[in-house]
Amino acid sequence: MSDAFIHFDKVSKAFGIVTVVDNLDLSIGRGEFVSMLGPSGSGKTTLLMMLAGFENPTSGAISVGGKRVDALPPHKRNMGVVFQNYALFPHMSVADNVAFPLKMRGASRSEIVERVTKALDMVQLGAFHERKPIQLSGGQQQRVALARALVFEPEVVLMDEPLGALDKKLREQMQMDIRDIHHRLGLTIVFVTHDQTEALTMSDRIAIFNHGKIEQIGRPSEIYDRPKTQFVAEFIGETNLLGGKVASSSNGVLNVILDGGQPISVASATTQEPGQHVKVSVRPERIELDSPGDGQNELKVRVTDIVYHGDHLQVLVDSGHRSFVVKATRKAVAPQVGQEIIASFSPEQCWIVS
Numbered sequence: 001m002s003d004a005f006i007h008f009d010k011v012s013k014a015f016g017i018v019t020v021v022d023n024l025d026l027s028i029g030r031g032e033f034v035s036m037l038g039p040s041g042s043g044k045t046t047l048l049m050m051l052a053g054f055e056n057p058t059s060g061a062i063s064v065g066g067k068r069v070d071a072l073p074p075h076k077r078n079m080g081v082v083f084q085n086y087a088l089f090p091h092m093s094v095a096d097n098v099a100f101p102l103k104m105r106g107a108s109r110s111e112i113v114e115r116v117t118k119a120l121d122m123v124q125l126g127a128f129h130e131r132k133p134i135q136l137s138g139g140q141q142q143r144v145a146l147a148r149a150l151v152f153e154p155e156v157v158l159m160d161e162p163l164g165a166l167d168k169k170l171r172e173q174m175q176m177d178i179r180d181i182h183h184r185l186g187l188t189i190v191f192v193t194h195d196q197t198e199a200l201t202m203s204d205r206i207a208i209f210n211h212g213k214i215e216q217i218g219r220p221s222e223i224y225d226r227p228k229t230q231f232v233a234e235f236i237g238e239t240n241l242l243g244g245k246v247a248s249s250s251n252g253v254l255n256v257i258l259d260g261g262q263p264i265s266v267a268s269a270t271t272q273e274p275g276q277h278v279k280v281s282v283r284p285e286r287i288e289l290d291s292p293g294d295g296q297n298e299l300k301v302r303v304t305d306i307v308y309h310g311d312h313l314q315v316l317v318d319s320g321h322r323s324f325v326v327k328a329t330r331k332a333v334a335p336q337v338g339q340e341i342i343a344s345f346s347p348e349q350c351w352i353v354s
Contacts, residue, residue, distance in 0.1 A: 005030035011060030022212035038209030080149030240324035260321025
């Protein structure tokens with residue numbers, strides 16, 4: 001983007017002969033919330049550590065606000081950092097933990113008291129000034145770590161798996177709290193996670209990492225509904241991959257003959273040559289059972305298994321050539337194992353991936 005606030009220009013990082021980040025370009029706008037999502041070892045945390053100043057790039061440049069920062073020490077980059085393990089000082093009170101960055105910057109006592117009070121109120125811990133970290137729950141400790149990262153009003157807040165140690169309910173609450181703080185303060189947040197739902201819930205944009213490169217970056221809806229590659233389709237959410245050959249294409253629609261011989265239509269932003277083998281991604285929740293309609297792709301299938309998930313049923317079906325999964329709502333009429341049924345989905349609900 002032309003108005004990039006944070007910019008990685010052909011950044012690489014190698015540890016010995018192993019390249020962890022590979023010639024990567026990435027721009028982040030001021031006030032954006034960008035999540036870096038990928039499996040372990042994909043390079044996302046290393047990129048965050050280079051931005052924070054805890055690792056140095058092997059090559060390339062990192063700039064913030066138009067100024068190079070890759071040669072600056074961490075304390076001169078004006079960035080707040082929140083880690084998964086909280087990194088709180090156990091012998092200090094909550095207030096002293098939050099005050100630590102201000103003391104290191106030589107702030108006056110009155111300014112420290114004012115800013116610490118404001119930061120703790122922001123994370124709903126205004127009554128916890130004198131407690132020690134050991135007296136707090138995991139969620140409360142993470143709120144203290146967040147307050148410490150915000151107290152000196154940094155330009156950028158970096159978060160490395162900050163919610164990974166929390167249980168599901170606390171994690172979801174903290175997701176909403178961080179989203180709210182981001183919106184209220186207009187912070188630029190770079191957030192590392194391996195949790196797909198977390199990235200979809202919180203982010204303005206998501207960068208999908210794989211082997212030190214970004215496979216795709218875009219809004220959550222783009223990443224989920226229009227994955228560019230098989231890796232992205234399979235990594236974020238669940239998907240079915242149906243193989244087939246292009247029969248023809250016109251007006252942004254590809255006519256594909258699946259490997260099992262059944263024809264479907266696929267909305268596509270790219271043209272493909274007739275005879276070309278393609279993979280079609282279809283999300284399980286986009287498929288309906290036994291409710292065909294005009295313009296829908298219809299596949300004759302047999303139900304082979306049903307798994308109860310509370311709010312939905314996971315239905316495994318066999319098209320005669322391959323099996324795939326359907327996510328059926330509880331409101332739908334539940335199929336039976338062995339039942340012959342029609343699985344249908346529209347051309348707009350499937351996508352060609354490379």
